Amino acid sequence: MTKRLRNLFIPVIAVLLGILSGTLIMIVSGYDPIAGFTSLWYGAFGDLYYTGEVIRQVTPYILSGLAVAFAFRVGLFNIGVEGQLIVGWLAAVWIGVAFELPKVIHLPLAILTAAVAGAIWAFIPGLLKAKFRVHEVIVTIMMNYIALHITNYIIRTVLSEKSDKTKTIFESASLRSPFLEGLTDYSRLHWGILISLACAFTMWFLLEKTTIGYELRSVGFNHHASQYAGMNVNRNIILSMIISGAFAGLAGAMEGLGTFGYAAVKGGFTGVGFDGIAVALLGGNTAVGVIFSALLFGALKVGALNMPLESGIPNELVDIIIALIVFFVASSYMIRWIIDRFNNKGVK
Numbered sequence: 619m620t621k622r623l624r625n626l627f628i629p630v631i632a633v634l635l636g637i638l639s640g641t642l643i644m645i646v647s648g649y650d651p652i653a654g655f656t657s658l659w660y661g662a663f664g665d666l667y668y669t670g671e672v673i674r675q676v677t678p679y680i681l682s683g684l685a686v687a688f689a690f691r692v693g694l695f696n697i698g699v700e701g702q703l704i705v706g707w708l709a710a711v712w713i714g715v716a717f718e719l720p721k722v723i724h725l726p727l728a729i730l731t732a733a734v735a736g737a738i739w740a741f742i743p744g745l746l747k748a749k750f751r752v753h754e755v756i757v758t759i760m761m762n763y764i765a766l767h768i769t770n771y772i773i774r775t776v777l778s779e780k781s782d783k784t785k786t787i788f789e790s791a792s793l794r795s796p797f798l799e800g801l802t803d804y805s806r807l808h809w810g811i812l813i814s815l816a817c818a819f820t821m822w823f824l825l826e827k828t829t830i831g832y833e834l835r836s837v838g839f840n841h842h843a844s845q846y847a848g849m850n851v852n853r854n855i856i857l858s859m860i861i862s863g864a865f866a867g868l869a870g871a872m873e874g875l876g877t878f879g880y881a882a883v884k885g886g887f888t889g890v891g892f893d894g895i896a897v898a899l900l901g902g903n904t905a906v907g908v909i910f911s912a913l914l915f916g917a918l919k920v921g922a923l924n925m926p927l928e929s930g931i932p933n934e935l936v937d938i939i940i941a942l943i944v945f946f947v948a949s950s951y952m953i954r955w956i957i958d959r960f961n962n963k964g965v966k
Contacts, residue, residue, distance in 0.1 A: 628950045629900050629907070633914065636943030643938060644931065653929040658936070661924025662917040670802025672913075672920045673811055674877060678703070679912035680814040681869035682894025684821050685736075685862045687903040691825060692858040693838025698743060698758025699866040700891025701765030702736040704884070706867025707874040708769045709735035711881040712777060714787030714874070724790040729813070729871050736867020737860045739765060744859025748852035754859070762887065770883045783882035793876035808876035815909070817865060822905035824861075834858050866891060893919075896944045915940065 637655075644651040662672050682699050689696035696702075710732035718724065743757035777784040793808040801807075825831040837844045837854040845851045869890060874881055897915055901907030922936035946953065 628953050629902060629911070629947060631953050632900065632943055632946035632950070635946045636939050639942045640935060640939035643935065649931045650929065654925055654931045654935070657925050657928030657931070658918070658921040660921075660928065662921030665803065666801070667803040667805045668920060668924075670798070670805025670807035672916045673802075674805060674807045675920050676912045676916035677808075677810045677814045677876070678869040678872045678890050679893060679897050679916055680909055681817060681865050681872065682891050683897030683901060683908040683912050684814075684817055684894075684905065685865035685869065685891075686894045686898035687901060687905070687908050688821055688825075688865060689858060689862040690898060690903045691838060692834040692854070693841075694744075694747070694855070694858055694862070695755045696740065696743075696758055696859065696862045696866075697755050697895070698740065698761050698765075698891075699862075699869075699894050700887050700889075701758070701762035702739045702863045702866035703870040703873075703888065703891045704762075704765045704769050705739045706732035706736040706870030708772060708870070708881050709867070710791075710871040711784055711787055711874040714791035714879075715777065715785045718788040718790055721790040724788065725793070725875070728787075728791045728875055729868065732867045732871035732874070733864040734867070736870065737864040740859040740863020740866070741856065744856040744863075747859070748855040762891075766884060766887065769881070773881055773883050777881070784880045786879045787875060791875060792879060793872070794879070806877050808872075810872040810876040813868065814872065817868060818905040818909055821865070830857075866894075869894070893940075896940060896947075899944060899947045 641651040641655075644654050661668055663669055682703060685699045685702070686696055710728045713724075713728040713731045719727070739761065740758075743752075743754045743761065746752040746757055747754045773784055774780055774782070793810050793813075795807070795809050798807045798809070799805060823831075825835060833844070833849050834854050834857065836847070837849060837851050837858075841851050844854075873888070873890070893915060897908055897911045900914070901909070901911035918936050918940060922933035925931045925933050925935070
């Protein structure tokens with residue numbers, strides 16, 4: 619079995635093992651797994667509305683997954699995607715409610731502002747990593763909480779009069795699409811899915827087809843060798859975090875300009891940024907892998923909402939299945955060892 623084929627099999631096996639484990643949990647808990655998975659499938663793809671909601675959920679998952687995957691590919695661990703998403707969400711909505719412009723100017727401006735906000739938020743841990751070798755995991759985790767409480771404060775005191783949400787953005791800044799909504803029985807599907815797919819292509823092209831991408835990956839593999847080869851290691855570390863943060867900020871824009879159309883005070887994290895870690899891991903930190911992984915996670919999240927209604931199974935079980943999938947992906951060494959054992963037996 620070739621290395622590429624083996625790398626493809628590992629996430630597939632991880633998903634199957636996660637589903638199998640979820641099935642066993644249902645049986646032990648006294649639930650009917652067939653009814654559970656049937657209701658989950660119907661809740662994701664049994665109706666045009668549900669399918670539209672799956673694609674809508676996939677949109678920020680792709681971008682948050684790209685943010686994590688890009689950082690992983692260049693040797694960094696951006697655990698602050700959640701915070702970068704939140705500040706991107708606020709920045710996009712801020713532009714959306716501040717003034718009204720022609721759509722051809724207003725919408726790109728709001729999206730670009732979200733990307734810049736996420737990039738700036740990621741620039742801080744990138745700078746600390748490059749200049750002082752402060753571990754980015756610690757800084758990015760702490761900045762998630764800073765982002766949450768600062769954005770809540772701004773929403774209450776700047777963008778509203780002690781209210782828990784902002785005004786709805788102007789139509790000129792909205793990603794909503796009556797055409798796509800009509801195709802999917804008036805789901806919340808919007809044009810953001812095209813932006814997320816374009817970003818996936820951008821990540822692939824940047825890392826695989828450009829000199830800058832080669833330098834970024836080289837720095838991720840070995841700082842010392844890259845520096846010896848004449849590369850600016852500190853600059854590339856900062857640039858990597860900026861690009862990763864920009865993807866995360868765009869994920870926030872998809873929620874603020876597409877799904878909701880406003881920003882609200884949050885009692886906790888959205889979870890989309892943290893789910894992006896799982897999306898990236900399952901997708902093998904590749905652009906194409908992230909797209910398919912995001913589709914799976916979006917289907918699980920949306921389909922799970924139908925499980926209590928149709929089969930009486932709590933939708934929290936899907937979170938357990940997702941956690942198990944991540945566990946098996948993280949245990950890929952074990953899966954790889956088993957595959958190699960079978961290959962060696964086949965050769966003999």
